[in-house]
């Protein structure tokens with residue numbers, strides 16, 4: 001795989017953010033910059049194309065000049081619904097997802113997921129923090145679209161159980177655990193702020 005031409009990046013920003021009072025998390029400001037801008041900055045250089053999966057505020061997100069796709073399934077069915085819509089849309093053989101609420105994405109996220117999937121000739125690779133898998137950081141083959149649509153059509157919603165139906169590889173990120181620090185509550189914003197500011201210095 002050539003990660004410069006074969007991988008579409010997908011930012012998952014389609015949730016309801018209930019723990020954030022329903023505010024659109026990707027647009028919440030962290031040190032005066034919408035959270036999605038941190039993800040775009042880290043993720044864009046790692047992919048040949050970027051998509052944003054969002055179910056509201058499409059006009060705001062489109063100001064970044066990035067294609068926006070909504071969930072095909074209505075009713076906020078969880079991140080798998082965003083992954084399914086994205087798999088149907090992409091033109092590349094692979095896609096990599098990252099959530100909109102994790103501002104500390106490493107520069108080699110895609111490379112590590114690609115190495116894991118290739119080493120094991122797998123259809124999926126998923127990031128592991130040393131303790132457990134982190135399913136919203138994954139690489140999927142486009143050929144899985146039908147399987148995922150079928151799984152969702154049965155009413156299934158759990159990501160890990162769908163992964164288990166396939167040959168999936170695990171990519172170790174235990175040396176960069178901040179990758180998975182994600183911002184779910186107003187308190188999390190306060191905690192992340194000092195780190196974001198330190199990173200900017």
Ligand SMILES: Nc1nc2c(ncn2[C@@H]2O[C@H](COP(=O)(O)OP(=O)(O)O)[C@@H](O)[C@H]2O)c(=O)[nH]1
Nearest residue numbers: 012013014015071076077078079081082099100
């Ligand atoms: N497309 C889509 N994405 C969702 C949905 N629900 C959650 N997500 C995304 O999944 C990711 C994880 O959601 P989050 O609420 O932060 O869950 P947690 O951090 O795993 O507890 C975020 O990027 C959300 O935007 C949904 O119904 N549709």
Ligand SMILES: [Mg+2]
Nearest residue numbers: 101182183184
């Ligand atoms: Mg989260």
